Amino acid sequence: MRFSNLVLAGTAGLLAAAPASADTVCEWIEFGEAIATAAAPPPDAPRTGEHDRARTQMALAMFEALNAIDRKYESYVGMPQADAGASQDAAAATAAYQVMLAHAPGQKAALEDSYNVTMMGIGDAAARDKGKAVGEAAAKLALAVGGLDAKIPAANYRPRTSPGVWTATAMPVIQPYYVSMKxxxxxxxxxxxxxxxxxxxxxxxxxxxxxxxxxxxxxxxxxxxxxxxxxxxxxxxxxxxxxxxxxxxxxxxxxxxxxxxxxxxxxxxxxxxxxxxxxxxxxxxxxxxxxxxxxxxxxxxxxxxxxxxxxxxxxxxxxxxxxxxxxxxxxxxxxxxxxxxxxxxxxxxxxxxxxxxxxxxxxxxxxxxxxxxxxxxxxxxxxxxxxxxxxxxxxxxxxxxxxxxxxxxxxxxxxx
The missing domain is CATH 1.10.606.20 (Vanadium-containing Chloroperoxidase; domain 2)
Structure with a gap:
């Protein structure tokens, strides 16, 4: 994918914040599914092929944010290591929130309510703020992953038949832009x-x-x-x-x-x-x-x-x-x-x-x-x-x- 780099100040030697709940990622994955379902079809937002990657980008953003704090894997987007004292819950929730808000602005109220519920539960303000910054950076990078390649034209399906002979006219559910997806x-x-x-x-x-x-x-x-x-x-x-x-x-x-x-x-x-x-x-x-x-x-x-x-x-x-x-x-x-x-x-x-x-x-x-x-x-x-x-x-x-x-x-x- 096309990556960009962002420098974050981080000191791995600092003590990590309190362990995060193992449910945070799952809860935002499930919430993101509900938001994506509620956001479709329009007029919530004009739908394009990029919306097909909303939930993938959300999961990737959470991974990159968490992996920056608790470095265990190679980064997919080139995300630098972050402060180990940053709140993992705040980072994951912020990453998910920012991605889904970009894809479903019409669901802003529901997204904000759930995001605030998560953030209110994090008592360490300093760790929360650090985690928020990490999550925002991860979301920006994840939102650049996937999408449509403008150099590849969509492939419009043409029903095949002999001249003058009827054939079914319903278009396939496979969208023309599929061939253009990165x-x-x-x-x-x-x-x-x-x-x-x-x-x-x-x-x-x-x-x-x-x-x-x-x-x-x-x-x-x-x-x-x-x-x-x-x-x-x-x-x-x-x-x-x-x-x-x-x-x-x-x-x-x-x-x-x-x-x-x-x-x-x-x-x-x-x-x-x-x-x-x-x-x-x-x-x-x-x-x-x-x-x-x-x-x-x-x-x-x-x-x-x-x-x-x-x-x-x-x-x-x-x-x-x-x-x-x-x-x-x-x-x-x-x-x-x-x-x-x-x-x-x-x-x-x-x-x-x-x-x-x-x-x-x-x-x-x-x-x-x-x-x-x-x-x-x-x-x-x-x-x-x-x-x-x-x-x-x-x-x-x-x-x-x-x-x-x-x-x-x-x-x-x-x-x-």
Whole structure:
């Protein structure tokens, strides 16, 4: 990213302020989610592509502020070390507040109220003021991360058809500005683009076509009741319970938690961009289109069903690769770097697509990725080969991030 440098006066030899609550980062992450939801759609503020990075920039700002005070990792934005006596709570809250205020000025009253509640709880005025200054500096640097590259024009989608022949006119949910978004980790948006989907005349195509035709059909006789439930439950999986469980574990510091949230958000952003790039590049047909028009695929092993419907609604964008799968794989890889196969007690996953649903417990993070991928087949919206390609994208982006950004500092360097 394009970094700027800011010099802060700091003396690492001073005694640190009282330890901060391990909940501060989590509370502002959750509050930021609520603010971002309340701020959309306009007229809260004119919406541009930069708003897609609000929560990522907020998490990054908190990480940079906390890491400046409690230096444990490489800075992503070149943030210098700060006074160890600065309040970490004040730094984190200020960083989050300033970023969200920049993105959602229409929510200023709610932001100010919550910010004041946090700051009022910090009794040491000197430490509070120092922390505030650190948080403000971190927010400025974080707000410069991401955004749109003016040199790359947006890619407007054009519905394809023969001259004079009708075709569906709804635009994909993948926004034209996606190709112009600056990446956080990848050298370019197509750096991890997978190879093409199987040839329509191949045995692999016929195999995966028949699998989803049988299992993913709205009236499938092979899909179990549990599989049908999971197809719906995982339309919008929510990993907040697991991340909160990890963050609340004894012995974890604020900077550790901020790094986890920031790393997960940045990896998710680049994974999303890479997946969108591949989808638009290959423009591969969805099962509902392929199954209804199988007589045109040139494969004798496939048969058309003109009335076939999937269990769940087909997303309005190209099929290959699976975005749910790449997202799950990237998040799992980041969390595995924190806790191994699973947090104590298992992976806790909520759902935004099943109202008032209970949190589900899955034994391991790898099992969760496997179940997310399977749910897209049960739902009738993704082929197995697309799931595999999506998972590969997510793992590659996460591995690249963990190897090159926010790396732990050697003990001697961290203690300076």
């Amino acid at each position: 990446t956080c980790i990848l050298p370019r948006i197509d750096a991890v683009r997978p190879g093409p989907p199987p040839a329509l005349t191949s045995a692999r195509w016929a195999k995966d076509f028949e699998e989803i035709k049988r299992i993913g059909a709205k009236k499938s006789k092979e899909r179990t009741a549990q599989q049908s439930l999971m197809a719906k439950y995982r339309i919008t999986p929510n990993m907040t319970p697991s991340m909160r469980l990890i963050a609340d574990a004894p012995g974890r510091s604020l900077v550790q938690n901020a790094r986890m949230f920031s790393m997960a958000a940045m990896v998710a952003d680049d994974t999303s961009l890479a997946t969108a790039d591949a989808k638009m590049h290959y423009n591969f047909w969805r099962p509902i289109t392929a199954i209804r028009n199988a007589e045109d695929d040139g494969n004798k092993a496939t048969a058309a069903d003109p009335a076939w419907e999937p269990l769940i609604g087909t997303p309005n964008h190209p099929e290959y690769p699976c975005a749910h799968c790449s997202s799950a794989a990237s998040t799992a890889a980041v969390l595995k770097s924190e806790v191994g196969d699973a947090p104590p007690g298992g992976v806790r996953v909520a759902s935004r697509s099943v109202p008032n649903s209970i949190v589900q417990v899955v034994p391991t993070l790898d099992k969760w990725v496997e179940e997310v991928s399977a749910s897209r087949i049960y739902g009738g919206v993704h082929y197995r080969f697309s799931n595999e390609a999506g998972e590969e994208i997510g793992r590659k982006v996460a591995a690249m991030a963990l190897a090159k950004i926010m790396r732990p500092l050697p003990a001697k360097v961290a203690s300076r």
